[in-house]
Amino acid sequence: MSNRKIRVLVAKPGLDGHDRGAKVVAHALREAGMEVIYTGLHQTVPGIVNQAIQEDVDVIGLSIMSGAHIPITRKLMDLVTTKDLKDKLVMVGGVIPQRDVALLRQLGVRGVFPGGSRFEDIVGFIKEHVPGN
Amino acid sequence: MGVATYVKDERDAIKEVILQSGIKIKPVYTPDDLAAVGFDYEKDLAYPGEFPFTRSIHPLGYRSRNWTTRQYTGFGTPEQTNERFKLMISHGQTGLNVAFDLPTQMGYDSDHPMAEGEVGRVGMAVDSLRDFEIAFKEIRLDKIGSGLTINAVASVMLAMYQSVAEKFGYDKKVISATPQNDILKEMVGRGAWIYPVEPAVRLVGDTIEYAMKELPRCNPVSVCGYHIRESGCTPAQEISYAFMIAFAYIDNVVSRGYTAEEFVGGFTFNLNVYGNMWETVAKFRAARKLWAKLLRDKYGVKDKKALFLRGIFGGGGSGMTKQQPENNIMRGAYYAMAAALSGAQTTALCSFDEAYTIPTERAALLSLRTFQILMDEIGLRDTVDPLAGSYFVETLTKQMEEKILEEMERIEKVGGMVEAVASGYVQREVARQAYEYEKKLQDGAVTKVGVNKYTEGVDMEVELHEYNEEWSRQQIRRLKELKAGRDNRAVKEGLISLEKAAKDKKNIMPFLVDSCKAYATVGEMADVFRTVFGEHREPSIF
Numbered sequence: 001m002s003n004r005k006i007r008v009l010v011a012k013p014g015l016d017g018h019d020r021g022a023k024v025v026a027h028a029l030r031e032a033g034m035e036v037i038y039t040g041l042h043q044t045v046p047g048i049v050n051q052a053i054q055e056d057v058d059v060i061g062l063s064i065m066s067g068a069h070i071p072i073t074r075k076l077m078d079l080v081t082t083k084d085l086k087d088k089l090v091m092v093g094g095v096i097p098q099r100d101v102a103l104l105r106q107l108g109v110r111g112v113f114p115g116g117s118r119f120e121d122i123v124g125f126i127k128e129h130v131p132g133n
Numbered sequence: 134m135g136v137a138t139y140v141k142d143e144r145d146a147i148k149e150v151i152l153q154s155g156i157k158i159k160p161v162y163t164p165d166d167l168a169a170v171g172f173d174y175e176k177d178l179a180y181p182g183e184f185p186f187t188r189s190i191h192p193l194g195y196r197s198r199n200w201t202t203r204q205y206t207g208f209g210t211p212e213q214t215n216e217r218f219k220l221m222i223s224h225g226q227t228g229l230n231v232a233f234d235l236p237t238q239m240g241y242d243s244d245h246p247m248a249e250g251e252v253g254r255v256g257m258a259v260d261s262l263r264d265f266e267i268a269f270k271e272i273r274l275d276k277i278g279s280g281l282t283i284n285a286v287a288s289v290m291l292a293m294y295q296s297v298a299e300k301f302g303y304d305k306k307v308i309s310a311t312p313q314n315d316i317l318k319e320m321v322g323r324g325a326w327i328y329p330v331e332p333a334v335r336l337v338g339d340t341i342e343y344a345m346k347e348l349p350r351c352n353p354v355s356v357c358g359y360h361i362r363e364s365g366c367t368p369a370q371e372i373s374y375a376f377m378i379a380f381a382y383i384d385n386v387v388s389r390g391y392t393a394e395e396f397v398g399g400f401t402f403n404l405n406v407y408g409n410m411w412e413t414v415a416k417f418r419a420a421r422k423l424w425a426k427l428l429r430d431k432y433g434v435k436d437k438k439a440l441f442l443r444g445i446f447g448g449g450g451s452g453m454t455k456q457q458p459e460n461n462i463m464r465g466a467y468y469a470m471a472a473a474l475s476g477a478q479t480t481a482l483c484s485f486d487e488a489y490t491i492p493t494e495r496a497a498l499l500s501l502r503t504f505q506i507l508m509d510e511i512g513l514r515d516t517v518d519p520l521a522g523s524y525f526v527e528t529l530t531k532q533m534e535e536k537i538l539e540e541m542e543r544i545e546k547v548g549g550m551v552e553a554v555a556s557g558y559v560q561r562e563v564a565r566q567a568y569e570y571e572k573k574l575q576d577g578a579v580t581k582v583g584v585n586k587y588t589e590g591v592d593m594e595v596e597l598h599e600y601n602e603e604w605s606r607q608q609i610r611r612l613k614e615l616k617a618g619r620d621n622r623a624v625k626e627g628l629i630s631l632e633k634a635a636k637d638k639k640n641i642m643p644f645l646v647d648s649c650k651a652y653a654t655v656g657e658m659a660d661v662f663r664t665v666f667g668e669h670r671e672p673s674i675f
Contacts, residue, residue: 012324014235014247014250014251015236015239015247015248015251015316015325016235016240017319017323017324017325017326018323018367019324019364019508020363020364020564020567021675022675023564023567023568024564024567024568024582024675025517026675027564027675028568028571028572030675036675038675039671039672040673041324041671042239042247042324044246044247050643062639066235066251066254066255067251067254067255067490067491067600068251068254068623070250071249071250072250087509095488095489097489097490097491097595098592099597114455115455116454116456116488116584118575119572119575120569120575123539129661
């Protein structure tokens with residue numbers, strides 16, 4: 001596993017079109033030596049999960065700015081469970097109020113990185129939590 | 134975000150200031166600087182209200198007319214939005230700026246699977262004319278102008294606005310609506326696109342052509358540099374991209390056999406105010422001048438009023454921070470001041486809770502009061518273009534003009550804006566700069582107070598605008614009732630005519646008005662275009 005690059009799917013679920021954050025983080029992860037796949041906008045949750053399976057990613061990162069992070073994440077985690085993808089590290093970023101962080105963790109999200117998070121923290125978190133690293 | 138880069142020595146003395154657009158600011162300016170940039174009073178400045186309008190499009194600026202304040206408003210159901218509209222008007226707001234929820238912006242009805250969790254969240258939900266009848270109830274549509282922040286289905290919403298006005302008994306000639314209707318910038322910055330580039334631009338052309346003939350007080354397009362700047366471009370690029378986008382729309386309508394002179398007076402702009410104040414002021418002064426010159430030289434426009442760069446210059450959300458949110462109240466006030474020093478006719482301000490949620494009532498009112506203090510207490514209405522004649526500001530204005538033209542040339546070289554967006558050229562440039570800026574911010578190469586400097590202190594608790602699942606249920610209920618109660622045959626016939634018009638390249642607007650009046654839904658009308666035009670595929674660039 002040690003020679004394999006960490007593979008990350010940066011996903012924009014739902015109708016929110018604000019992609020500055022997603023693209024900036026995708027760029028930073030690529031600079032950090034990871035293989036990054038960016039889904040583009042307006043993705044459905046099942047579509048994201050399928051892409052995660054096809055691309056055999058280690059990490060699924062959702063970027064959500066509209067405020068709909070709870071319902072979207074809930075839907076994703078349901079699919080992650082039914083499709084037995086528990087080994088994938090799920091992370092959420094975007095406009096996430098502090099009070100929702102605990103709820104997102106309860107849903108099974110491992111890392112929550114609201115706007116303003118530092119690249120090194122995001123990169124460090126992924127390296128620490130992806131098995132084999 | 135969006136601040137200049139400062140090079141300092143070990144004793145904190147500033148050695149160099151580099152604006153985002155790439156211009157270096159000198160410590161001192163004298164008449165020699167004006168001479169060096171070739172400043173000519175008559176040519177570059179002239180009187181306010183006179184070509185090239187650098188100082189203002191009005192001879193007396195704010196002395197003759199206060200600016201219009203138009204806070205972005207709308208959430209939940211049409212009932213709630215109507216209440217908030219009335220509240221803001223009762224507090225002295227002079228125009229509306231309607232926020233639609235994402236399903237509406239994306240042409241989905243509230244009961245569509247993609248709408249789940251989003252109905253009424255970031256704006257009001259609109260499924261049909263019935264919702265507009267509620268949202269605009271008791272609003273004087275002949276007196277209050279409405280910005281409609283919608284793009285991919287702006288044609289549908291303009292038709293809806295005309296329909297509701299006529300339903301209320303207003304003549305369509307007296308209503309004033311400004312649909313945002315700038316689809317090219319959605320493809321670069323804001324992401325609410327549906328159809329491929331070419332038919333999407335055609336829809337913009339259809340609304341412009343229709344408004345020219347039928348809706349004389351409507352501004353059919355508000356060209357947005359704003360969102361491209363939010364996505365990461367420089368202030369100079371913001372103006373150059375906006376102008377290149379505007380030319381793409383002008384060219385579409387001119388290709389139908391009209392002259393720009395006949396319709397370009399209906400164009401407005403939506404431009405961003407944040408970051409370095411001098412760069413902002415110089416940007417707007419240069420933009421006013423360039424727009425007038427380019428329209429005259431490129432399109433032969435002569436009518437003075439058609440040469441005006443009009444628009445909403447608003448305080449940008451990207452300047453607001455999540456950290457220490459109270460600081461944003463001050464930031465907002467300075468942005469508003471920059472907008473006033475720039476001669477904005479219409480303004481709006483992102484609220485201090487911007488990085489958390491859509492504004493609470495309290496935050497929205499605070500923004501409105503910020504404008505009122507500025508205009509009624511501080512003296513921003515006293516004289517027109519108070520910074521005119523400053524060696525520094527006039528030099529910088531000339532330099533910004535050059536930068537904007539340079540950036541426009543780059544787009545010309547790749548074949549114009551339609552091509553630059555379709556190929557992803559602009560998206561790549563914007564994404565690259567967003568990343569570089571973020572890196573500078575994280576390295577501390579640029580300073581953002583409360584973010585990477587002066588970070589001590591406890592963050593305030595921000596009261597959050599609450600989303601209510603019930604809004605969605607209520608919208609879906611109303612939609613079901615509507616579909617059961619309307620004349621479904623008339624709806625079907627209307628949609629068939631619309632589809633035929635879309636295929637035959639006829640102007641779709643009259644057909645949309647007919648469908649709106651028959652209570653066809655936004656989703657039904659948007660789907661007609663989906664069938665005929667297909668959907669946009671975005672180039673994956675980061």
